[in-house]
Amino acid sequence: MVGKLANRPLEPGYIYIDRFVAEPAEGPKAKGPAPVINREASVHDSILGPWCRVGARTSLSETAMGAYSYIVNDSSSAYAEIGKFCSIARDVRVNPGNHPTWKAAQHHFSYRAISYDMGEADDDDFFEWRRSHRVVLGHDVWLGHGVTVLPGVTIGTGAVVGAGAVVSKDVAPFTIVGGVPSKPIRERFPKAVQDGILSIAWWDWEHERLADALEDFRALDADAFVEKYA
Known part of the structure; x- marks a missing residue:
């Protein structure tokens, strides 16, 4: 599968x-x-x-x-x-x-029937509900x-x-x-700093750029970091 x-x-x-x-x-x-x-x-x-x-x-x-x-x-x-x-x-x-609390039985057997020798297939609808x-x-x-x-x-x-x-x-x-x-x-942080960090999106930087900015991540507070990189 x-x-x-x-x-x-x-x-x-x-x-x-x-x-x-x-x-x-x-x-x-x-x-x-x-x-x-x-x-x-x-x-x-x-x-x-x-x-x-x-x-x-x-x-x-x-x-x-x-x-x-x-x-x-x-x-x-x-x-x-x-x-x-x-x-x-x-x-x-x-x-x-x-678990399906709205059903008569909420135990595994009702959707994991194979494990309990109660059916040839598990309940796909239940697992799609979990995925949703x-x-x-x-x-x-x-x-x-x-x-x-x-x-x-x-x-x-x-x-x-x-x-x-x-x-x-x-x-x-x-x-x-x-x-x-x-x-x-x-x-x-204050809203302006939050917006600044989101606009910088440092989590999308390349590995090398993160390494180059490492000292700023260490030394600068969030306000100063945004001021420098925004």
């Missing part, structure tokens, strides 16, 4: 992974632009950009992850679009399993330790989700949210 993302056009440096199988020895080293997947991770029907990293015991399914983004240990992501330069901490759940509630992360999003992002949520570029938060509603760009359910805490 061909994966849902198998035929998506790929940008240079991006790879499609139908199913990741760890190398029997040490596995890949975290050097160079090729995506690195820990040998204890599980990746299925997903796309990874250059410099991506996937941690131990983390699972990805039907997830497209932009360049430089990483997701560390013991996390999971399904049916998701993750932008560039996203930082996803440990024990994070992006689009966790959902994709999670979307913009660029440079930070999800803290233990965050859960529920189905259908969009988190804007530059947003921060505090540790342990459960995100059930969309998050505006450059907004810090936290709590259960998550609520806005504050915006990272």
Whole structure:
């Protein structure tokens, strides 16, 4: 069976992974632009950009992850679009399993019939329903330790989700949210700075330009960075 993302056009440096199988020895080293997947991770029907990293015991399914983004240990992501330069901490759940609560039975057997010897096919309509509630992360999003992002949520570029938060509603760009359910805490920058960063779109810069500007990323605050590069 061909994966849902198998035929998506790929940008240079991006790879499609139908199913990741760890190398029997040490596995890949975290050097160079090729995506690195820990040998204890599980990746299925997903796309990874250059410099991506996937941690131990983390699972990805039907997830497209932009360049430089990483997701560390013991996390999971399904049916998701993750932008560039996203930082996803440990024990994070992006689009966790959902169940048909409106039906008489919400248990797996009703849509994973093959696994229970109850039918010759699983319920494709159910899984299409799951796919229709994709999670979307913009660029440079930070999800803290233990965050859960529920189905259908969009988190804007530059947003921060505090540790342990459960995100059930969309998050505006450059907004810090936290709590259960998550609520806005504050915006990272004034609106003019937000607009400046969006217009610069540094996440689309070539690797060499990022390296050339590294000292400015380190030394300048956001206001000064926008003033220099806008």
